Amino acid sequence: MPRLVGLTGDGAAAEAMRQIDPDVVAAYPITPQTEIVERFAEFVADGVVHTEFVAVESEHSAMSACCGSAAAGARTITCTSSQGLALMHEVLYIAAGNRLPIVLINVNRTLSAPLNIHCDHSDSMGSRDSGWIQLYCENVQEVYDTVIQAVRIAEHPEVFLPVMVNLDGFVLSHSVERLEVLDDDQVRGFVGPFRPAVDLLNLENPPALGALVPPEFHFEHKYAQWVAMDRARGVIAEVGREFGERFGRTYGLLDPYRLDDADLALVVLGSTAGTARVVVDDLRDRGIRAGMLRIRCFRPFPADEIAEALRGRKAVAIMDRAGTQGGEGGPVFGEVRAALYTRGVFLPVINYIYGLGGRDVPAASLARVFTHLGQVAEAGKVDRAVNYLDLRGWN
Amino acid sequence: MNRCSEKRATGSAIAPPPRGLPAWFEIPLGGILVEPGNAVEYRTGSWRTRRPIHDPTRCTSCMICWLYCPDDAIVVRDRKVVGIDTDHCKGCGICARECPVKGAMTMAEGGAY
Numbered sequence: 001m002p003r004l005v006g007l008t009g010d011g012a013a014a015e016a017m018r019q020i021d022p023d024v025v026a027a028y029p030i031t032p033q034t035e036i037v038e039r040f041a042e043f044v045a046d047g048v049v050h051t052e053f054v055a056v057e058s059e060h061s062a063m064s065a066c067c068g069s070a071a072a073g074a075r076t077i078t079c080t081s082s083q084g085l086a087l088m089h090e091v092l093y094i095a096a097g098n099r100l101p102i103v104l105i106n107v108n109r110t111l112s113a114p115l116n117i118h119c120d121h122s123d124s125m126g127s128r129d130s131g132w133i134q135l136y137c138e139n140v141q142e143v144y145d146t147v148i149q150a151v152r153i154a155e156h157p158e159v160f161l162p163v164m165v166n167l168d169g170f171v172l173s174h175s176v177e178r179l180e181v182l183d184d185d186q187v188r189g190f191v192g193p194f195r196p197a198v199d200l201l202n203l204e205n206p207p208a209l210g211a212l213v214p215p216e217f218h219f220e221h222k223y224a225q226w227v228a229m230d231r232a233r234g235v236i237a238e239v240g241r242e243f244g245e246r247f248g249r250t251y252g253l254l255d256p257y258r259l260d261d262a263d264l265a266l267v268v269l270g271s272t273a274g275t276a277r278v279v280v281d282d283l284r285d286r287g288i289r290a291g292m293l294r295i296r297c298f299r300p301f302p303a304d305e306i307a308e309a310l311r312g313r314k315a316v317a318i319m320d321r322a323g324t325q326g327g328e329g330g331p332v333f334g335e336v337r338a339a340l341y342t343r344g345v346f347l348p349v350i351n352y353i354y355g356l357g358g359r360d361v362p363a364a365s366l367a368r369v370f371t372h373l374g375q376v377a378e379a380g381k382v383d384r385a386v387n388y389l390d391l392r393g394w395n
Numbered sequence: 396m397n398r399c400s401e402k403r404a405t406g407s408a409i410a411p412p413p414r415g416l417p418a419w420f421e422i423p424l425g426g427i428l429v430e431p432g433n434a435v436e437y438r439t440g441s442w443r444t445r446r447p448i449h450d451p452t453r454c455t456s457c458m459i460c461w462l463y464c465p466d467d468a469i470v471v472r473d474r475k476v477v478g479i480d481t482d483h484c485k486g487c488g489i490c491a492r493e494c495p496v497k498g499a500m501t502m503a504e505g506g507a508y
Contacts, residue, residue, distance in 0.1 A: 099425035160424060197424050208428040220419035221426050227419075 002180045002247070009172035012140045012179060013079065013105045013165075014039035016147035018049055019187035022103075023074035023194070026054035026065035030084040031117045032169040033107040037079060059084035063091035063102075070100035071209050072201050075151070075194040078102065081169060082109035082123045089127060095162045096131025096225060098209055099197060101154030102162040104132070105147060108270065108321075109169040110357045118358020119169040121269065121321040124298075125331045131225055133163040133232055134299035136269040138255070140177035143167045145249055148182075151191045152239045158231040160197045164299075168271040170358060182247060190246065229300045236297050253302040255294035256309055258284060262291025263314040264373040267306075267336055269295050272319060272354070272361050279366045290370055295332070303339035310340060314377035315348045317369050321355045329353070329386040348382045354389035365390050435483070439466065443486035443506030447479055453499040460490035460500055481508055 007015060013036045017025070025044075027037045044053045052074075056062045059080050070076040080088065085106055095102050110120040124134060133153060137143045143165070150163040167173055182190075198209055213221055237252050244250025255273070258280055259265060266276050273294040283290035293309050295302075310316055318337075320330025327334055329351035337349055352369050355361045369389065376382055388394050423429055456476045461469040468484035470477050486506055494500040 097425070198427055205429065206431045208431060209425065211426060211428055213426055216416055217422065217426075220417070220422055223419040224422060224424070 002182050002186070004178060004180055006176045006178055007140060007144075007181075008035065008174050008176050009137075009140045009143045009167045010035035010107065010174065011039060011176075012144040012181075013147055013167070014043070015181055016144050016187070017077055017105075018043045019182070019184050020075075020077065020148065020151055020191055021049045021188070022051050022077040024052045024054065024066070024069035024076045025078060026056050026062045026069065026076070027078045028056055028059045028062045028080070028084060030059070030081050030109075032109055032173040033079045033081045033084070033105070035173070036105060036107070059087040060091060063088035063095060063104075066102045066104075067091060067095050067098065067100055070095070070102050070196070071098065071198050073194070073196040073199040075155075076100075076102045077105070077151075079105040079107070081107040082111055082117075085123045085127060086111055089130070092127055092130035092132060092162075094210075097221070099160040099225070099228070100162055101151075101160055101196070103147065103150045103154055104162065104164045105143075106164050106166050107169045107173045108166050114357075116357040117169070119171050119271075119321070120356045120358065121166070122323075122356075124164060124166050125322040125324075127164070128299055128331060131161065131229070132299065133159075133161055133229070133236070133297070134166060135163065135236070135297055136166045136295065137168075137172065138271055138273045138294060138296075139179075140167075140172055140175070141179040141249070142251070143172060144179055144181060145243060145247075145251065148187055148190060149236075149239050149243055149251065153232065153236055155194060155196075156232075156235045156239070157195075157197070159228050159235050161225070161228050161232060166270065171271045186247065190243070233297070233300050233302055251296065253295075253297040254305055254309060255296050257292040257294070259291035259293055259309060261289060263289040264370055264377060265291045265293055265310060265313045265316045266319060266366065266369065266373075267293045267295065267310070267316060267332065268319040269298060269332065270321065272321070272366075275361055275363050276366055279363050279370065282363075282367070283370055288370070288374070298332075301335055301339070303335075303342070306336055307339045307343040307345050310336075310347070311345045313347055315350070315373045317350050317352055317373050319369075320351060320353045323353050323356070333386075348376045348380065350376060350382055350384070351386045352389045353386070359390060361389070438482045439485050440480075440482045441506075443484060445486040445488060445502045445504055446481075446506055446508060447484065447486070447488070447490050448501050448503050449476065449478055450499050450501075451477070453496055455496055455499070457495060459493050459495060463489050463493045465489065 240251030318333040333351035468480040
């Protein structure tokens with residue numbers, strides 16, 4: 001019987017990992033991911049999982065160990081944040097290029113400098129081209145559900161790509177929320193046994209992995225990866241649908257809220273979507289047709305679906321919890337705008353960079369974004385494309 | 396198993412696959428090599444600009460050249476060094492350098508025998 005419990009995001013991730021019972025976990029601690037690994041290490045010590053836990057000396061080693069273990073045919077999970085994700089950066093590309101279905105739980109924390117342990121998306125955005133599927137969770141229930149789905153997505157025969165499950169540091173990782181956890185059997189039944197594509201311990205037909213690929217071949221290898229990323233869109237939706245059929249909570253690539261007839265729309269990733277819902281409801285009560293589009297799946301980028309969802313709005317604000325330091329606005333802004341432009345959806349789009357380094361995002365601040373949106377919709381054009389929410393000295 | 400194809404993705408300057416280079420969907424998933432040890436088909440001997448000359452009359456089959464050769468290109472049969480694997484010798488000259496016997500292994504200019 002599913003149970004209602006109160007867990008932090010880190011606790012929920014660890015619980016999902018316990019029930020998945022992976023073959024190998026190789027991880028290194030970093031705030032705010034630490035509690036996931038601490039909790040999981042307790043499970044290992046208590047003998048409630050059969051996982052081989054490898055305490056490595058750095059995150060670069062963690063991901064390297066994960067690549068080795070996944071290539072050997074072991075179901076492999078790890079977790080990190082921020083500098084840890086950055087430290088394993090080169091190996092992320094290797095995991096994806098070698099088509100290893102590793103699941104990484106990334107607790108979003110900003111990249112230094114300046115040093116800061118709090119939430120923003122600069123870490124995962126910095127790895128958006130590494131070839132990893134990226135999913136962003138709004139609340140602790142979704143963290144738990146998505147870690148379980150991630151295993152199925154990564155290991156799907158049309159995909160075989162590593163999956164990064166993102167949850168906002170401290171906001172989700174350290175906040176206790178109410179969630180329903182499934183039975184161990186239910187999770188086991190959902191993830192099923194691991195059938196690897198790369199199986200270095202196959203003694204009948206021993207393969208070799210990671211060979212040098214000269215210029216005549218490299219491009220074709222990369223394209224095959226892109227095709228898998230593209231197919232992942234359908235797989236992510238299908239797995240989310242199956243999860244809903246079995247357990248009552250359905251997930252997809254996007255999560256629209258009161259968007260169908262909205263004039264003014266906010267596009268947002270992660271926990272801030274929760275605040276946005278409250279703001280949307282309040283505006284609706286006051287007769288303003290506000291709506292929100294939460295992007296759950298950022299990689300692969302569901303361009304078709306996003307453009308379709310935003311078509312018909314009078315003005316859209318794209319929220320970015322990371323900048324690009326030299327790009328025009330944040331990463332989500334760039335990609336959403338490109339998706340709209342390519343499909344001939346020309347409507348006024350503004351960017352708000354917000355919440356960097358864990359800066360709190362109160363409802364009143366999001367309400368001000370909608371006020372600005374109202375002005376843009378009224379004028380029918382963008383006054384200023386790139387904006388900064390609650391930045392002192394900027395106006 | 397999601398193996399795109401059983402065809403191997405070999406293709407060297409010397410011996411490309413008969414019908415041309417494979418398309419992206421003809422390459423095994425993740426670039427795994429499904430034939431163990433197929434590096435032997437890549438004939439790196441074409442890279443030579445110098446070549447080792449083995450003199451069997453002076454050679455004592457001490458095996459030092461065999462031990463040092465980075466390409467496993469010293470041919471040994473019945474405990475004797477009998478020659479060079481010219482398909483894979485890159486002409487690095489380590490064998491001639493390490494050979495303790497004067498004249499048993501010397502380097503000559505030009506890669507072709």
